[in-house]
Amino acid sequence: MARLIPKTATGPIEVKPQDKSAWICACGLTKSDPFCDGSHKVTKQEEDGKVYVYNCKGEVDEVKDA
Secondary structure (H helix, E strand, O other), X not given: OEEEOOOOOOOOOOOOOOOOXXXXXXXXXXXXXXXXXXXXXHHHHOOOOEEEEEOOOOOXXXXXXX
16 A cells, blocks of 8 residues: 655654653654644555545545556
């Protein structure tokens, strides 16, 4: 599976040690970059062999065969 999302970051963000776990977004859909906000839940419907294109609202605009 592949996912296309808009990204505008130009460098890394340091996350210093925390008392609790800090969850860093790996799906690219979070609105609180770099931290996870649960937006990845929409990816549960993604199928292998498809490319998913998300708009700036985190909604699927288009699905293509990879």
